[in-house]
Amino acid sequence: MMTPSAFFQPLRSVTLPGCGTEVLLAGFDLHHYSPSLFNQFGVKMPDAISRAVPKRQAEFLAGRYLAQQLLKERGMAPVEIAVGDNRAPVWPQGLTGSISHHDQLAACVICPQHHEQAGVGLDIELPVNADIVPGMQGMVVNEQELVRLETDEQNAIWLMTLMFSAKESIFKALYPQVQRYFDFLDVSFLGMDDQWLYFELNTELAASLPSGRQGKVHYSRMSESVFTFTRSEYFTDNNYHY
Numbered sequence: 001m002m003t004p005s006a007f008f009q010p011l012r013s014v015t016l017p018g019c020g021t022e023v024l025l026a027g028f029d030l031h032h033y034s035p036s037l038f039n040q041f042g043v044k045m046p047d048a049i050s051r052a053v054p055k056r057q058a059e060f061l062a063g064r065y066l067a068q069q070l071l072k073e074r075g076m077a078p079v080e081i082a083v084g085d086n087r088a089p090v091w092p093q094g095l096t097g098s099i100s101h102h103d104q105l106a107a108c109v110i111c112p113q114h115h116e117q118a119g120v121g122l123d124i125e126l127p128v129n130a131d132i133v134p135g136m137q138g139m140v141v142n143e144q145e146l147v148r149l150e151t152d153e154q155n156a157i158w159l160m161t162l163m164f165s166a167k168e169s170i171f172k173a174l175y176p177q178v179q180r181y182f183d184f185l186d187v188s189f190l191g192m193d194d195q196w197l198y199f200e201l202n203t204e205l206a207a208s209l210p211s212g213r214q215g216k217v218h219y220s221r222m223s224e225s226v227f228t229f230t231r232s233e234y235f236t237d238n239n240y241h242y
Helices: 054-073 130-136 143-149 156-178
Strands: 012-016 021-027 095-101 105-112 120-125 187-192 196-201 214-222 225-231
Touching (some): 012 214, 021 054, 054 095, 054 105, 095 156, 105 120, 105 225, 120 156, 130 156, 143 156, 143 187, 156 214
Parallel strands (some): 095 120
Antiparallel strands (some): 012 021, 021 105, 120 225
8 A cells, every 4th residue: 555645654554463453554754744744645633733843743644544544444434533532532433443653653553342441552662762761760660570671781771662662552451441540650560471561450440450450462573663552351351361
């Protein structure tokens, strides 16, 4: 699938192993961004985005364009994916999804929503700067998590970026149930294998998400990007134990 603009690189689809979930991705070039691209790609620019800096406009356009393409694949007419009160996308009835981006890449996933509190979380990140890694300790991960991560000078940037991304994905997936902001330290890293990260809730986030509940997050590396994905079912089904 090619796009008629120098702004986008060709779209590509990735099926996550073990998830059976299609993620649509597109690289984009901020140097080729223009507000006129919203009309060209049939994406409505919300008032709040029209007042934002060009970088934020470009990221918003990229994410919403991918969402429209995934809806078309489902045979749905293009609809506006509005911004909700919690800044999350508002999906058509019966669907849930997640959008993420950094300044070079956007990604989107859309799944059937089997009940109104079901959610998915997708996050992509470029590696964090080395000078902020020490400050992430105690804010993104606690001391026990650091021990489990076994960080050193060679892997600290990758692992801290991975933890930040995974907990962002967890927040997005569980927000429909929790309906409030919760802290990175409310979720603890337990361990990992070559595709999955395992976590445990440190506090009750909702009646269906008690303290001690375990769940999992898929992860991978895409070129320079860290990529994570999870579903609310990975935490509410109570079948995922480390």
